[in-house]
Amino acid sequence: MRHEIPHARPGQVIGLLGGSFDPAHAGHVHITRAALRLFGLDRVWWLVSPGNPLKARGPAPMADRMARARALIRDPRVIVTDFEARAGTRYTAETIAALQATYSGVRFVWLMGADNLVQFDRWQDWRQIMARVPVGVLARPGQNLPARASRAARTFHAARIKAKFSRALAHADAPAWCFVNVPLRDISSSAIRARGGWMAGQVPHADVGLSGQGRDE
Numbered sequence: 001m002r003h004e005i006p007h008a009r010p011g012q013v014i015g016l017l018g019g020s021f022d023p024a025h026a027g028h029v030h031i032t033r034a035a036l037r038l039f040g041l042d043r044v045w046w047l048v049s050p051g052n053p054l055k056a057r058g059p060a061p062m063a064d065r066m067a068r069a070r071a072l073i074r075d076p077r078v079i080v081t082d083f084e085a086r087a088g089t090r091y092t093a094e095t096i097a098a099l100q101a102t103y104s105g106v107r108f109v110w111l112m113g114a115d116n117l118v119q120f121d122r123w124q125d126w127r128q129i130m131a132r133v134p135v136g137v138l139a140r141p142g143q144n145l146p147a148r149a150s151r152a153a154r155t156f157h158a159a160r161i162k163a164k165f166s167r168a169l170a171h172a173d174a175p176a177w178c179f180v181n182v183p184l185r186d187i188s189s190s191a192i193r194a195r196g197g198w199m200a201g202q203v204p205h206a207d208v209g210l211s212g213q214g215r216d217e
Contacts, residue, residue, distance in 0.1 A: 005086065006045055006079045010105025013170040015039060015136065017111045018047040018084075018092060022059035024069035031138050032078055034182045035111050039136045040167035044111070046073070046080045047095065093125035096132050109170050114139030114147035114179070121151040130156055134169045135177040147179065 008014060015035050021028065024046070032044045048065050059065060062082060069080040087102075089095040092110070099108060110133050112120075117137050120126050129135070130152070139147060147153060153160070159175040161168060169178040 006081050008103050008106045012042045013107045015041040015044040015109045015111045016047055020059040021048045021065050021069050024072050029073055038166045038180050039169050044078050047084055048082055050085045091124040093128045108133045110135045112137055114143040117147045117152055118150045130175040133174050134172050136169055137179045138182045
């Protein structure tokens, strides 16, 4: 199946949620809708990656992960795309640079969970990511201390925007980041795989809920 590059207009504010989505689940839906609301985004793009450089095991086939993600999210504000595979980028910093070169005048916000902020300094060119786009961090209560004590949080302490001003993040000049709490129940892609709830080609059941947050993809 051919997946077209998403359309975006200059002036739009688009959140980027990257990951292997192996598989996409209700937590991704919930965190996406929270980001749309809390950060005042026009759209969110799910960037389904060819693979995670920090993980040794490869994900399920791209076509299967794309199909599951598109079956799960029905919000017209959310686009599922294989931009990274089409652009040939491997790391987030490369992807953001390619997006900014492709979509002149569009404002991008990188979205991540608090667990990713904890290990953010392990990402390739992580300082460059912070220098290019604002970053929105979403967390469950109880994750505050490890995330706020992380190397990335300490390094960019002066660039942090308070949660009560979260809707200003998208229009701030990078580096800028904002940490907001989103009360959610626990769910993750790795847990779904471990219990055998995901096989290549499988689409979500109709009773998949809209609460929960994935912690690892």
